[in-house]
């Protein structure tokens with residue numbers, strides 16, 4: 001009897017162990033055992049995966065491989081001149097890429113590209129040192145097809161000391177763990193102790209992945225692998241069931257600026273959560289009308305009549321969350337027309353604009369491109385500051401429209 005029982009237990013545990021092995025190909029997500037990782041979604045959600053994989057969200061941060069880094073590393077286009085004695089050169093050395101500082105032709109210091117931020121308009125990079133990442137002083141700008149100072153950096157003085165802290169990763173990555181460590185130098189004071197917020201490179205999950213927006217999905221994956229005939233999603237929050245405000249919050253987490261007082265870490269946010277539990281508005285910033293076009297799409301959009309009066313408009317009205325913003329302005333006009341059928345422009349507007357532009361290019365006039373005041377940069381040996389240009393989300397009637 002005893003032997004039978006032992007045998008039975010053995011068989012059951014072997015069966016259990018092998019089934020475990022089939023479900024889990026040994027992937028361990030740095031966020032913990034509730035997370036499955038994006039790779040595990042492909043088998044059932046190929047369309048969403050393929051779209052998202054090529055999106056800016058997935059590349060909001062990435063490892064600094066040669067394929068990922070934009071910008072020139074040779075042919076004289078790889079040098080940023082500070083003054084007659086000082087220059088910074090983008091160099092390839094043993095398969096790694098570096099920014100190397102030279103004084104009078106002599107190398108002073110060199111730092112590798114290790115983590116990169118962005119791909120669409122601009123790309124800035126960071127290197128690891130003593131549990132922190134530091135920004136490289138020169139970034140790549142697509143509109144110029146050239147290197148220029150990283151936003152806010154001086155074109156006359158090299159600076160390798162600006163930290164890219166956890167805040168940046170809160171909007172540009174899916175995870176990075178840190179711990180407070182008591183130290184004596186280069187630190188802030190906290191409760192009479194010197195503490196530093198050490199970041200752990202091994203816990204960095206690059207880019208904004210599926211579970212950053214959808215929440216932990218390990219149980220969802222396991223359930224559907226086990227019951228392939230289930231057609232209704234299990235163990236995952238459905239955006240369809242969320243209120244308008246909840247949907248907006250899921251995007252506003254990273255698209256409503258960075259000027260509010262933080263109560264909880266952005267990494268803790270799950271779809272359905274109330275953003276008011278994460279931030280408190282700084283007095284005066286809530287009713288500020290001067291939101292920057294960079295990083296505050298919600299602030300601008302919510303000043304539009306369309307947003308205030310429609311009661312349905314959210315980011316998904318115009319964006320597929322898995323894909324990049326469409327480059328095709330006609331496609332947006334169709335969306336505008338879904339609410340503005342039979343729109344009649346006045347006689348002056350009609351007279352000065354061709355019917356086809358009026359019908360197909362709503363965005364050019366009502367969401368014009370604007371200069372960012374938050375982001376400026378300088379080209380090598382050029383005294384003028386350049387502004388970063390983005391389309392505003394404040395839909396409205398702009399003076400320049402009225403010819």
Ligand code: HEC
Pocket residue numbers: 036037038040041042043044045210211214217218220221224225230231232233234236237238239240
């Ligand atoms: C074994 C198959 C399977 C895997 C693996 C899987 N899912 Fe699903 N998922 C489903 C099924 C089935 C549905 C319901 C039908 C549908 O919406 O496609 C679903 C629906 C969803 C939905 C929509 C929920 C709703 O009701 O609106 C989301 C979001 C989702 N999955 C996310 C994920 C993520 C993220 C991963 C990877 C971490 C993942 N799924 C992996 C099977 C799977």
Ligand code: HEC
Pocket residue numbers: 055056057059060061117118119120121170171172173208212213250251252253254255315316319320321323324325326
């Ligand atoms: C965790 C932070 C985060 C969340 C949540 C988030 N975004 Fe983003 N989003 C970003 C960052 C960072 C970028 C810029 C990425 C880059 O270019 O490096 C971005 C870029 C975009 C873009 C431009 C993509 C392109 O290249 O055209 C759109 C559109 C967008 N987000 C919409 C949304 C919508 C809609 C939601 C909500 C469903 C959302 N985002 C949620 C951080 C986030």
Ligand code: HEC
Pocket residue numbers: 056117118119120121122123124164165167168169170171172253254255256257258293294295296297390
């Ligand atoms: C509050 C969220 C948030 C924080 C914090 C944040 N970003 Fe961003 N970042 C965004 C969003 C959203 C975009 C893209 C849309 C835009 O420009 O408005 C973006 C765009 C960028 C881009 C241009 C990407 C491209 O593809 O063109 C770079 C580079 C960048 N951020 C770097 C940083 C760095 C470095 C930090 C920290 C110093 C940082 N960001 C902090 C949300 C954030």
Ligand code: HEC
Pocket residue numbers: 038041042045048049050052053057208209210211212213214239240316321322
């Ligand atoms: C930027 C945030 C974001 C990211 C990243 C993201 N999703 Fe989604 N996903 C959403 C939102 C928002 C919806 C709801 C769309 C709607 O209601 O129109 C959604 C809907 C879905 C659905 C329901 C069917 C559909 O397409 O509407 C599935 C399945 C899904 N996502 C899977 C994934 C998978 C798999 C990944 C990673 C490859 C992923 N998502 C990445 C925000 C995101």
Ligand code: HEC
Pocket residue numbers: 305306307309310312313317332333335336337338339340362363366367395396397
């Ligand atoms: C979800 C529905 C909806 C969508 C989509 C929409 N709008 Fe609107 N829009 C409205 C409503 C409602 C009003 C307010 C009308 C009123 O005041 O009676 C409005 C007002 C406007 C106004 C007048 C603004 C002012 O300040 O007087 C303009 C211009 C406008 N929309 C342009 C657009 C454009 C361009 C698009 C596409 C990019 C668009 N709308 C998309 C619903 C929408």
Ligand code: HEC
Pocket residue numbers: 120251252255297298301313314315316317318319325326327328332335363367390391393395
């Ligand atoms: C009425 C339509 C509409 C709505 C609603 C809307 N967007 Fe956009 N969005 C656009 C258009 C148009 C563009 C510009 C596309 C282009 O010029 O290539 C854009 C571009 C973007 C970009 C890329 C900026 C850049 O220049 O790279 C981001 C990020 C973005 N939207 C985020 C959001 C977020 C977050 C929301 C919700 C708060 C939102 N959008 C709501 C129409 C809309």
Ligand code: HEC
Pocket residue numbers: 333336337340343344345346347349350353357358359360361362363364365366397401402403
């Ligand atoms: C050449 C620039 C231009 C284009 C393109 C354009 N508009 Fe306008 N729109 C204007 C101007 C200027 C006004 C204010 C004067 C007027 O009503 O003609 C206006 C007014 C409006 C109003 C407010 C009307 C009212 O009575 O309050 C709406 C809504 C609107 N446009 C929607 C659209 C939509 C939707 C499209 C695309 C199908 C579009 N516009 C294309 C320039 C433009």
